[in-house]
Amino acid sequence: MLPQLYRVQHVRDEMPDTFTLELEPQDGSAIPPFATGQFNMLYVFGVGEIPISISGDPAKRKPLVHTTRAVGTVSRAMRELKPENVVGVRGPFGSHWPIEHAMGKDIVIVTGGIGLAPLRSAMYQITAQREKYGKVALLYGARTPEDILYRKELENWRAHFDLEVYVTVDRATGKWRGSVGVVTRLIPRAPFDPQNTMALVCGPEIMMRFSAAELEKRGVAAGNIFVSMERNMKCAVGFCGHCQYGPNFVCKDGPVFQYSHVKDLLVKWEI
Amino acid sequence: MTFHALHISDHVVLEYEHLEQLLTVLRSKAYQVVGPTVRDNAIVYDTLTSVADLPIGYTDEQDGGTYRLKKRADKALFGYAVGPHSWKKFLHPPITRLWQARREGDGFHITPENPAAPKYAFLGVRSCELHAIAIQDKVFMGSRYTDPTYQARRDDLFIVAINCGQAGGTCFCVSMQTGPKATFGFDLALTEVLEANRHSFVVQVGTETEAQVLSALSYKEARSEDIQMAEQVVANTAQHMGRQMDIPPTEVKGLLARNLEHPRWDDVAKRCLTCTNCTMVCPTCFCTTVEDVTDLAGEQAERWRKWDSCFTMDFSYIYGGSIRTSTRSRYRQWMTHKLSTWFDQFGTSGCVGCGRCITWCPVGIDITEEVRAIHESEKTSTFLTKEEE
Amino acid sequence: MHTLELILAEHAFFKGLEPRYMQLITGCASNVRFDARTYIFREGEAAERFYLIREGKVALETFAAERGSIVIETIEAGEVLGWSWLFPPYQWHFSARVVEPTLAIALDGVCLRNKCEEDHDLGYQLVKRVAQIMMQRLQATRLQLLDVYSFRA
Numbered sequence: 001m002l003p004q005l006y007r008v009q010h011v012r013d014e015m016p017d018t019f020t021l022e023l024e025p026q027d028g029s030a031i032p033p034f035a036t037g038q039f040n041m042l043y044v045f046g047v048g049e050i051p052i053s054i055s056g057d058p059a060k061r062k063p064l065v066h067t068t069r070a071v072g073t074v075s076r077a078m079r080e081l082k083p084e085n086v087v088g089v090r091g092p093f094g095s096h097w098p099i100e101h102a103m104g105k106d107i108v109i110v111t112g113g114i115g116l117a118p119l120r121s122a123m124y125q126i127t128a129q130r131e132k133y134g135k136v137a138l139l140y141g142a143r144t145p146e147d148i149l150y151r152k153e154l155e156n157w158r159a160h161f162d163l164e165v166y167v168t169v170d171r172a173t174g175k176w177r178g179s180v181g182v183v184t185r186l187i188p189r190a191p192f193d194p195q196n197t198m199a200l201v202c203g204p205e206i207m208m209r210f211s212a213a214e215l216e217k218r219g220v221a222a223g224n225i226f227v228s229m230e231r232n233m234k235c236a237v238g239f240c241g242h243c244q245y246g247p248n249f250v251c252k253d254g255p256v257f258q259y260s261h262v263k264d265l266l267v268k269w270e271i
Numbered sequence: 272m273t274f275h276a277l278h279i280s281d282h283v284v285l286e287y288e289h290l291e292q293l294l295t296v297l298r299s300k301a302y303q304v305v306g307p308t309v310r311d312n313a314i315v316y317d318t319l320t321s322v323a324d325l326p327i328g329y330t331d332e333q334d335g336g337t338y339r340l341k342k343r344a345d346k347a348l349f350g351y352a353v354g355p356h357s358w359k360k361f362l363h364p365p366i367t368r369l370w371q372a373r374r375e376g377d378g379f380h381i382t383p384e385n386p387a388a389p390k391y392a393f394l395g396v397r398s399c400e401l402h403a404i405a406i407q408d409k410v411f412m413g414s415r416y417t418d419p420t421y422q423a424r425r426d427d428l429f430i431v432a433i434n435c436g437q438a439g440g441t442c443f444c445v446s447m448q449t450g451p452k453a454t455f456g457f458d459l460a461l462t463e464v465l466e467a468n469r470h471s472f473v474v475q476v477g478t479e480t481e482a483q484v485l486s487a488l489s490y491k492e493a494r495s496e497d498i499q500m501a502e503q504v505v506a507n508t509a510q511h512m513g514r515q516m517d518i519p520p521t522e523v524k525g526l527l528a529r530n531l532e533h534p535r536w537d538d539v540a541k542r543c544l545t546c547t548n549c550t551m552v553c554p555t556c557f558c559t560t561v562e563d564v565t566d567l568a569g570e571q572a573e574r575w576r577k578w579d580s581c582f583t584m585d586f587s588y589i590y591g592g593s594i595r596t597s598t599r600s601r602y603r604q605w606m607t608h609k610l611s612t613w614f615d616q617f618g619t620s621g622c623v624g625c626g627r628c629i630t631w632c633p634v635g636i637d638i639t640e641e642v643r644a645i646h647e648s649e650k651t652s653t654f655l656t657k658e659e660e
Numbered sequence: 661m662h663t664l665e666l667i668l669a670e671h672a673f674f675k676g677l678e679p680r681y682m683q684l685i686t687g688c689a690s691n692v693r694f695d696a697r698t699y700i701f702r703e704g705e706a707a708e709r710f711y712l713i714r715e716g717k718v719a720l721e722t723f724a725a726e727r728g729s730i731v732i733e734t735i736e737a738g739e740v741l742g743w744s745w746l747f748p749p750y751q752w753h754f755s756a757r758v759v760e761p762t763l764a765i766a767l768d769g770v771c772l773r774n775k776c777e778e779d780h781d782l783g784y785q786l787v788k789r790v791a792q793i794m795m796q797r798l799q800a801t802r803l804q805l806l807d808v809y810s811f812r813a
Contacts, residue, residue: 002381005378005379045379046563046569072590086377113808113809143807143809170808179734180731181734188738189739207803207809230589232594234560237416239416239557239559240579241558242579247612252415270594270597270600271604
């Protein structure tokens, strides 16, 4: 599994430690199709390779878009890249948000922090075929108003008459006049029918754990809730063993998991 | 001597002095013959140039945290159990380069590795090891993706199995249902028969085509007494297992799944040094890591793959910290993977009862003992409940 | 009054309460409306009422010398504002500033807590419900404290 060579088209700073890469194949070939929720392994020459969720539009594959935080050696090196630099791309890997099974259902997306990145792809897919689904609500939690990712996109979606977008922050700063509180508090009031909903949850593990519990409390079946897990990955194809999560390989059985399948694992420490 | 063409499950007899022919024929077919040999006070697996390289007249004494090479009273070629090496060092190399890259303009160019691999003939593969190879076959070739390094080495592999004439001090293949008799996965299976005035091998044909290797050797037809003697050797071995898994492998799966928070994990954590020996010697452990390296000028980069172990501190590292920091969680991960979740992933147990992890653990941790402790406590607690009534 | 009783009976906070209590509670209730940038109550004032928010947004605030006013959290439609009316010293610990024009049902806390002293069954029912809200708030606050989105080196 050799990395394919891609040229950096654009590097955009989203927030102090978060940036977005836009890539296109160096040889001009087509970008392989991906499903929302999947990830690629991105390689920086001589530095290393890391897994990053795809956050672009699956229908409009060019350029290939990845948003990530610059928190380690490789991601920090990635942020220093300039247009025309080359990176290696392997993928796409992993399971996807099963939106194709949500036809006629309400969809509620609960996400926080950088978790919005893989769900942006899902939002693109949903809005592209909006008539196929019932009510759609996006619940997004950020640390502070300065840490809200994809602000423009959120405002665009909010302007849609057929979407509900709720944004809340853990801590208010400056002139924030929006909601203050954890994203789980948005769940009881969000507009969806628990009996006929698919819930997509992505964010820090604690946030996903509590959000899923809150969704269940409201009546959404565990089988209709999907979470996205993250573990150390080296190979992305189930050989290196690093991403094991109980009996699952996050790289190939995940990263998207049905909550009923991992409910017991989520509450186990150090599993 | 010319006989009818050999078929699978046919038995023949090879005299000791003709065993050398087997190695010669294999080498003439461009196989690199590897097998047991004495080095560094242990029996390891390495290239064999002749029968003389085998550990003639040696045996091993194994126990928890102990391995001693001893001389035998006879000249048996295979009179020992298993050493610190397993065949995975050939099929799943400890260090291997995945690709090279070189800077070009403002980008770089990747050069893949030459897929050609050595053509091995393994001499002396025990039943537990045949199971281990089959288990790794499932890991590397049995799912959506195939590991090319493993497949290249596995495709042309010639296996000469050996039915154990001696059980090791830490062996428990019988209770893991993986031996001692080799029943599949070999081209030829030998049973060493030592009598007062005769040293011979009863050979069972495993595969049709590779039996043609035999056709070049001076073998005799096996009489029913020969076959009986061979079976007696194996039956004897089965009676002398050094260890035992008290419950069948499928029950161990459920036992551990039910007891992820059992106090025994704290107990073993006090003893375990997380030295990773067990994972290195285990014939089925397959975890690897990748290392990206560059030369000093930053012009040339390489990606290397190396054996890794779930016992290392940063095995489960993601931003901010590792998931499994405590020794307790890492030991639990290894043992529950090996004996329980392996079933969910690959349909079998990951353990073949070879006992290496017990022998090579510096503090002698014994997984059969750990399972026993948890199993016994389940039985006891039911008993107590009845008492309370 | 009839509509008010219906709204109250259906509200999650009062659900399951016996009809005779519902009548009593309706007697202590009234529709209220608040304009943005006004204060429903201020820190330190006597806690005499509590509110079921029907529409709008209220920010729970406090004040620190160097930081100015700090929003702890926002209370929105469907949620309950205020529990200090039920426990001594019956004083508000935070201020409630109206962020968006808010429609609510105000309940006479003084009257209700006196009735709770007389009728312990009613008292138990109300304390049970308030305890539930406090537990949810505590849970949420703890999550807020965990600062889950930040990266710790």
